[in-house]
Amino acid sequence: MSDGIGARVKRKEDKRFLLGKGKYTDDIRVENQSYGAFVRSPHAHARIKGIDASAALAMDGVIAVHTGPELKADGIGDIITGWAITSKNGEAMKIGAWSPLATEKVRYVGDSVAIVIAETQALARLAAEAVEVDYEVLAPAVATGKAMNPGQPLVHDEIANNMCFDWEVGDEAKTDAGLAGAAHITEISLINNRLSPNAIEPRSAIAVYDDAEDHYTLYSTSQNPHVARLVLSAFYNVAPEHKLRVIAPDVGGGFGSKIYIYPEEITCLWASMKTGRSVRWTAERSESFMTDAHARDHVTSAKIGFDSDGKIVGFKVDTIANIGAYASLFATATPTYLYGTLLSGQYEMPAIYCNVKAVYTNTVPVDAYRGAGRPEATYVVERIMEKAAREMNMDVAELRRKNFIRAFPYQTEVLLAYDAGDFDAVLNMAQEAADVAGFPARKAEAASRGKMRGLGYSCFIEACGLAPSAAAGSLGSGVGLWESAEVRVNPVGTIEILTGAHSHGQGHETTFAQLAADRFGIPIDNVAIVHGDTDKVQFGMGTYGSRSGPVGMSAVMKALDKVEAKVKKIVAHSLEAAEDDIVIEGGEAKIAGTDKKMAWHEIGLAAYMAHNLPEGMEPGLKETSFFDPVNFSFPSGCFICEVEIDPETGVTQIVQFVAADDFGTIINPMIVEGQVHGGVTQGIGQALMEGVVYDDDGQLLTGSYMDYTMPRADDVPSYTIGHGCTPSPNNPLGLKGCGEAGAIGSPVAVINAIVDAIGTDVEMPATPSRVWAAIQSSAMPQAAE
Amino acid sequence: MYAANYHKPSSLSEAVSALSSNEDAKVLAGGQTLLPTMKQHLAAPSDLVDIRAIDGMVGVSVSGDTVTIGAATTHADVASNADVQAHIPALASLAEGIGDPAVRHMGTIGGSIANNDPAADYPSAVLGLGATVVTSKREIAADEFFNGMFATALDEDEIITAVKFPKPVKAAYAKFPNPASRYAMAGVFVAQTGSGVRVAVTGAGADGVFRHGGMEAALASDFSTSAVDGVTVSADGMLSDIHGDATYRANLVKVMTKRAVSNAR
16 A cells, blocks of 8 residues: 555645645634733843833733732642652752742743733833833852852752752662773763754744633644643643643644743733733744753763773763753653663663752753753763773774674663664664775875864664653653544544644654555545644643654554454444454455455445444444553664864864664654654754853853854755664554654764764864864874873 | 834935934845844834935946945845956855845845944955945045944945945955854955955954954965965954854964965956
8 A cells, every 4th residue: 555654655744834834823813812922031040129010001002911929829830840850868859939920039031020911012022121120130050060069059049059859870889899890991071062942933822711611722832732731720720621722733843842831821821811812922033042941951971891801891970960940841851761761872781870960050941852861861872982992992883782782672770671673783784874894095085185084973772652651650750651542434434533642843644644544545635633632632642752653653553453343343244244354455345255345435434324233333433542652662773974074174064974773663764764864963953063052140142043053954964864673562563763863863973973083072062163172182292191 | 123214215315314314313225134133122223214225326337447336236136246256256256155045135235334243244355355435425445444343434324325346356255154143253355456465354353354464464475375374363352252262263264364365366
């Protein structure tokens, strides 16, 4: 079947996007609308002594100005974090209160203080400037590595040393013992640079309150509208769930940053009730830079030991993770259970210990972003493996091979049990595609032109398919992480699949439809995907953590199973045959070995006409399923990056990038390759260009594209992509997930290639000036030892 | 954006009068700096005087050894102009490398040099070629025009009408773009002119565009990359920011000078 599993079906949703006819939140018009603008803190840290809104309220067309104490008085709750972490001494993590509108202190530049509601957007913004806030400016804590130091200003007055938690995983004594017996020890210090997510569509919200029904509707740029509704109801007390509808229409990219329920959505909803007006707000790009949750921001030191044969004997990692001013939804899970648990990489490690201290700083909250913890883990593992290989004069690939895990399932020393993989096969595939054998000749040719060439590897593994609910719950998750689906076969035989996953660039309208096309042999155009509306879809946990395939599609598969079973019963009854003899293919159901059959539309009609159904069968053809995975899935891969560096300017050009991956079963290779292209490009962005910079006063220096560098088309090469396949045994399709792998595996491949080329370490982002400075320092004459 | 009165005069005298009769009036040409600044609420002119409809403000003419470019001529028009390409190819290629297509089809040469952004490309060509800036009041030699970051010799009510470029013997512009904005981190315009070698640097200096005397002296006696090798570029007075420190920029000035010399034609 040409539209089925494994087919390169063109994306059904692209017509409307390419014609400019996508419908995003800000495209939606509602009745009685007004515009919200937020008064934001210009200071990283200050006490609010008073707010004078009289000048703003006096402006013609200004409807209202509301502040934090009013929200509190109406019982609107503080913003929550979704994952409880316990420190190694048994204490619960320390959470600093996060009011949607600040009440006593502001804690980062951009922190929201008040909302101004006016008849026009321009007026709302002017009026916001007219609100006078009297601040007592305080010294801020900004730098990740210093936030815990004695004498640092406290972001939350009650939280000592700015420490949210001091968490550990693994066995420290066993790891120390392993390292004590090592024949060789390699140490490394690393910074994982802070990133800004930069979805093309900025965050946006439209809040509509209907006083006749006491009902709220929120249109919002959300990756998970049901979770938004749940949290808005249960924790923020905006409205009970049955009185709140959340619609996430077309959403222009998320990368994690649109998982969270931000102050703006909460405030707009509440303000809509207060003013009796619909309230709309769309972030300006500078607000996106200031207030969208940032990413990464780790300071790490690590130590790995090998025996005389090059086998790993112990790995110890110490990390300080900056979570910003407040603990956002996944902020505590990201640097712990999505980071420390991945430190075994693709290797047999008999002893691992990881300690993570999470610190508050006067910066915007840091949370999950494409890869979330796993890029940071991969960066540590793969940087230190290449460094160790060089120190031991071993080939970087051979050291990896020597330590590869080859028997599955494999229980790591850091909680996870890997499901399946063939790391040798993928490494071989990548080496062949990258023509590693020809590299010395290419390097010599480049040298003849005065250029430096390097080759860098990344053999990564990640945990996707978030997540087995019971396991997640036992580790502190505040929600179950299953997914649901409903498959509706209409009387004419067309199909609607309702899914709790949300597509904001992933192509679900195509790939989810392929599942039904494959199952019943019907054209993909006869299948529609419904998502993103809590009034339409039964429930769902949304899209993040590469979960829509392994979890969301699995729920669809289970619902399709039920539909198939009912279809067989109906057909068997109609044709007077045994259920087991019914075969469904090519859009019809046949009695095997005969010419007796029913066309697909006849089956749908039979189910709804209900004139001749088996005794006791309910009419209709609509089935719902919930799927809760039994384990994570573990996509893995090998990326090989080749760079050429101009030593005069420090410019790094990526001349070749090979991405060989193992995503298990692939539904649509074209879409998967698109995910890899995007992910790898974001990873190259992190490696070479992107980096959020706050100055010592906590002012955001990279507040626009004048200073925050995004990768452009001419910065990246044509990628070479290969797929290995060891299906995951943990879901019906054998899917592992592909959304994040590119961003997880690529930064370290790029940096390893640069280190290979210039012979010295360099930090991310490896900008031209940094690479040039590194070349200069390594070219300095070394003092005799 | 704050509200502002918009004027679109068809004559220079009307423009000058609109400018001088409104205290916070600003000239609007392509608006590629002014409009984003206004959108960010960082500028609030009372009046905008759009000069693009004024007779003679747009276009390129050649007379003898001089190429004259109207102040409201866009970068795209300069880049694609046959006369500029024939007589000063370095200037055409500089214009081709400014910003992106949207900027090049709106931004103008007059707007660029009047703004004198320390990282803009055009100031280096005007200074490097020893051009003359023609205004509503007078003619100003390039060496007298640029007065440091965002500052020029222009009076408040003075409007640039054209720039007169002498044809060089040969010239080239080499730019190292800022990775984020793609403005110049170091842009060097090198020209062999009738009156000697001129080397103008943009993007790198803390005081905006400047001539590098050491480079000019070395290249005057030997117009070659090896002559540049012997010149020391001091980091004193160079910009330092998150994209590169003064030492790096000093290095870039030298490397870009060499590349300009080897590309000069």
